[in-house]
Amino acid sequence: MSETIDKTDTTSFHMEGKCPFGGDRIGGALGNRPTLENWYPHRLRVEVLHQNGPAADPLGPDFDYAAEFAKIDFEALKRDIKQFLTSSVDWWPSDYGNYGPQMIRMAWHSAGTYRIADGRGGAGTGLQRFAPISSWWDNGNTDKSRRLLQPIKHKYGNALSWADLMVLTGNCALEIMGLPTYGFAAGRLDAWEADNATYWGPEVVEMGSVSSFDDMVNRDKRWRGKNGDADYDLENPLAASHQALIYVNPEGPYASGDPLASARDIRITFTRMAMNNEETVALIAGGHAFGKSHGMVPAKEIGPPPEMAPMEAMGLGWHNPKGTGAGKDTMTNGIEGSWTPDPTQWDNAYLENLFKFEWEQTKSPAGALQWTPKDPDAPRTPDAHVAGQMHPLMMMTSDIALKVDPDYRKVCEKFLNDFDAFTHAFSKAWYKLTHRDMGPKHRYLGPEVVIEDGLLWQDPLPERDYGLVGAAEIAALKQAIAATGLSVSDLAFTAFSAASTYRDSDKRGGANGGRLALAPQKDWAVNRRATPVVEALRGVMATFNGGRSDGKKISLADLIVLGGCVAVEKAARDAGVETPVPFTPGRVDTTQALTDVEMFEWLRPVVDGFRNYVDDGFGQMTRSVSPEEMFLDKANLLTLTAPEWTVLTGGLRALNANHDGSNRGVLTDRVGVLTTDFFRNLTDVDLVWEKADSDGMTFALKDRASGQTKFEATRSDLVFGSNAQLRSIADAYAGSDGQRRFVADFVKAWDKIMMLDRFDVKGHRRYGPMAA
Template sequence: MDGNPDPLRTAKDVRETFKRMAMNDEETCALTAGGHTVGKCHGNGNAEDLSDAPEGGELEDQGFGWNNHKSRGIGANTVTSGLEGAWTTNPTQWDNGYFHLLLNYDWELKKSPAGAWQWEPINIKEEDMPVDAEDPSIRRNPIMTDADMAMKMDPEYRKISEKFYNNPEYFADVFARAWFKLTHRDLGPKSRYLGPDVPSEDLLWQDPIPTVDYTLSDSEISELKAKILATNLTVAELIATAWDSARTFRGSDNRGGANGGRIRLAPQKDWEGNEPARLQKVLNVLEGIQSGLAKKISLADLIVLGGTAAVEKAAKDGGVQITLPFTPGRGDATAEQTDIEGFEPLEPVHDAFRNYLKHDFKSKPEELMLDKAQLMGLTAAEMTVLLGGMRTLGVNYGGSKHGVFTDRVGTLSNDFFVHLVDMGYQWKPTGKNSYEIVERNTGNVRFTATRVDLVFGSSKPPEHCLLQRLF
């Protein structure tokens, strides 16, 4: 822990790190122990003799970093992490030796040859010592890191370690499943898997979604749009709900998004950014339409279709007749198919498109906007037109007027951009993340805005004028 051994504090960081990967304590312990059942650490030398990291190495290093040009630097003399030694008696085979050593011996702090802190056993039996990396006639002390000692000293990890030690088959199964999860989670839904080795079992972390067997004709789609628009729901309510349903999508691992309709389930239905009261109002109306249909249509499809119909209406109100493409086929996931804790990292704690910030973050709002847009897979042009369009549609969080540069709220128009670049206005800061648009000739306040609104017209590096760059 910052160079100072502290297994209990390390346990806290390990737990947090693996939680971000949606791993529970049992999976974390299995991955730690399983990963350390084979292999060794390398720190048998002077770390100061190593060359730069790969990106800082000389041309002749050809991408290999931390080379040792002063001594042999390989085999038993390798220095990488700085710790030196194997974790188990037989570091080239899968067994339960990790827990045997960890739990049956007392451990003390020592320094590796490279000067790193590591834990070594007290009075270890010779037969429990791993052999030297090159000379099998020599036996060496095994080692443990602070993370390993956390598996022994943290009360919860200790219980799991003892369970694994007493049941090696269970440990192997948990490790195999956790490893599969670790290496496949970024593939997204199981439907994206290819090849003959795809497991038949549906796993909760894969965010399973029931398949649907219906199709919709153009006339059926038009009829559904008419039904939705005939309700008491506003354009803003329909678009906000469709957007909130879709904005959880992450291109990094293909999680989230509108498919599954999980916005109607915990935890999403209770997220502050989804405005639970407004969300439930929309869901109730759409469920009413759904229950009256002769053909069973998923709520996930109805949510997206509602947003589509609302955008078309907003465009029509602005004098433009358009028909947006709509592809049905989304399923409705159940609560049993939803990992509540696993979805917590997808909560939108910032969303520039709806001018929403849950907290006062260290990063600037415009930086968070770029991060969100990249995660959703949006291009710069798509990010710009979506934000400007949504401002005029009036879908800001909580009905905020920041950035709503129009007198025709609810009508899809380019008013946001027209007023943003109008030289008849000047901008005056009123707080850390708030501004007023003031008429130059009268001094009257015309609109209010936030940083994510003004950034599109800024010439301040590194933003430069996004409008000029894009258009």
């Protein structure tokens, strides 16, 4: 390609010679351009099912993190971290000569994005490294913390994930400052690209235009009602009180400076993050025993966050133009000062000062609202960088909240009177905070894994104390299940209902444990059809287990899954395809006492398109979210690809696994036979769909010529014909050569769902659950 560039044109390059590729500019094709979301804001983003896949991972699918981590000299690693923590570098000097406090904040904010509603967020994949989290206002200068850790990361290489390193560094920081930590488990697998699936809120804010907490939170759209009203609540599944925060605005809601209103926000957000009152107080009081807050420069003077910083910044953001831009000039959240006289020592000074003194509102050098003791004789705190210089103590509005809220105050007083209890509570709460999204202990790695079984948030399962069934026993059990007379539809529905509670976000749920037979799952409206099936299978279990002399038993959890295998094998056989459905025994039955009913209630689906279920209160629970979007989210939590999502749905409709046994979406006259009828009828050009209700939630499939209704369906059915990507997959099964492929692919996807929570038999792979 040959051209002459007219450099006198300062607004654009003028090319006298034409590029053979056509046109005279390429900027629009590669630069800032509209996206599909700009053009079609309501399109279903099926591509989120394929994010963070093998193509993004430089380590490859065969990389075994557990094996590599086991090669690390763990004590040497901790020594390296602790030696670093008490050092300092010129470009980002440590406060008080100790990086510990800022590393605690980094680890806390990495883990603190976790939310119980959908299990997303948390420290599990190191997403603090990527947008949007990396550039949230509340994560200001965590980029510096990670950059400081880079030499340690490079030393240990891929045997140590960023996700594990951040949490372990937080633990080491607590230890060098005197807190006995509860434990540490490795096993977090790094993501390799930004999370484009998680819903972080309805607000659309250009983060580069945010100049303060006030500017950010005044654009809030996530709250219902007003703080203090009976209907005051936060939109689900959100947990943070405002966009780009981890928890709450430290200045109080909308920088109001109202401690009681702040307490209400704290309770809602920390509850959404799976913390009770005692854990909440322990985390706030414990975390604020260390370090200081930074607010020496007005927020409007600070540069853009990492994701918007200039190229030469090399991934670092929030450039501070004042002085050195760091040290005594540091700006982070705008509040300035320390909570205690000894910010690098674990003690009870935070609570002692909070309750001993009366506090008055003041402002930081950056203009943020904060609190100072009224008593001029109150202890003072040393400057973090200037020797001999002292400052008044500081509290945030969110700190004063713990004193004015009656329930939080009771916990504070308990900890004031019993420092050992406070120490133990903070250690356990920190362990929960940093491990909540890791799933069962089978995934934990390293020498500091806590063995205690009484932690309900870990969804504990009892150890199996009996032998596993073999091929002969499995064959006999299949015959016994078939002899019950339970239908293919009922067996498939029950097995899927047990297994599909799994969510990969925090590795909770699944068939293991048999919790389908326990509260709260047994009482969910979506599961009612399973009740008689579970009771019939209990009878099979009792007969099989009673009086055996070989030590082998079958759990109800295994039997529910095996019942699904019986159903799918029969359905495939009746469709003319003989195929075995894999079954891996070893699931155990847990107890009601080992089940946290409140926490498991968060797994109850609002929409489950696989079983064609929409909660009666769906409209009141969500804001402008369609059932098919919730269906996509469910498929994402189950780690399904678009083809797996499609084939599973088509098969479940053929089996009629609808929650109520209705015929909606069951586009076949051969119910219980694993045919491709769902896809063939869905894409039949001689049929036409019409709305069956004014809201467009149900539809009738009519013959184009006669107008006669042949089938009924929901949005969760029609999406596989209306969405271009899903329809292309449906076409692959609807053709004349699709039947055998359909059965084979359905069986693979079915087994994947049944095995999602079987970490007891799976290796530590890169991409989450894989069949054993």
